[in-house]
Amino acid sequence: MFIDQLYTEETVDEEVDFYDKEWTKDEFEALMSQQNTEELMQAILFFAQSDVDVKWFGEKLLQLSYDSQAIVRREVAECIWSNMTHQFTEEQNQAFIETFKKDQDPDVRMYVELFEEKLTYSYEMLQEEIKQNIGGVYLTFYLDGYIIIFIMKRNGVLN
Structure with missing residues (x-):
């Protein structure tokens, strides 16, 4: 069966x-x-x-x-x-x-x-480039005049 x-x-x-x-x-x-x-x-x-x-x-x-x-x-x-x-x-x-x-x-x-x-690049243009390149989740913010960008990775692969 x-x-x-x-x-x-x-x-x-x-x-x-x-x-x-x-x-x-x-x-x-x-x-x-x-x-x-x-x-x-x-x-x-x-x-x-x-x-x-x-x-x-x-x-x-x-x-x-x-x-x-x-x-x-x-x-x-x-x-x-x-x-x-x-x-x-x-x-x-x-x-x-x-x-x-x-x-x-x-x-x-x-x-x-x-x-x-x-x-x-403006802050928005930089965000858009990152989004296009990784097509995924990221977090950005300013700290002491720097743009800090966190990109989530799991096992070496962008998520």
Whole structure:
């Protein structure tokens, strides 16, 4: 009979790692001096989306913004614009803007205008960007002149 053939299947949620590898600060710094561009770009994204020492990471990205390979400089510019702009200090952002203004690659220079626009976002525009990017729940408020944003995560996944 059909009902006798039904059963309950128990599933176990498996954590899916977005990255094949997780890098330490020392490993990242070593990658910066190697010629493994693909792994370096993966590591940049890993740190941009991790709980990272922002001052340290900003210093490393500034060093990489002078890399001899345009693809690395473009990755740095994209990373800063899409993930890090509002985490860096005004001085760090200005250093990136000045560096990218002088870059020979037009794709890198294009990010200057995007940075400057993003830095002038109103509170409402910043909220809307976050909402579009995460499509989910967040809480924002001001504290001592800073915009504080909490995004709910569960098991490394935005909820």
